[in-house]
Amino acid sequence: MSTALAKPQMRGLLARRLRFHIVGAFTFAMAERRKKAYVDLYTNYDSMKDFEEFRKAGIFQSAK
Template identity: 80%
Template structure:
């Protein structure tokens, strides 16, 4: 009498976990790379200066 053993739950676990973590690490790296240009822009950004330039250009009709 031959009994078939069920596959262990540990079978393939490493590859499944690695796939999940590699995708997560890739997404984290992309997000971090995108954050730097925004941080650099807003570090020296003067919103009032931009507003005044747009107002003088006539973009805003309600602010004169």
């Protein structure tokens, strides 16, 4: 008695693999865009300026 190997599914294989890789590429592209946005934000970020604006607005009640 010999056991035959199951035939590989060939129909739709390319479409399934492309769908998987397109989703991965899109996710990776969005992550890179977000990283660039953070870098752009923090290149000229002044935390003391923001702190003073928040303090004047009354957000930080303990810091007068």
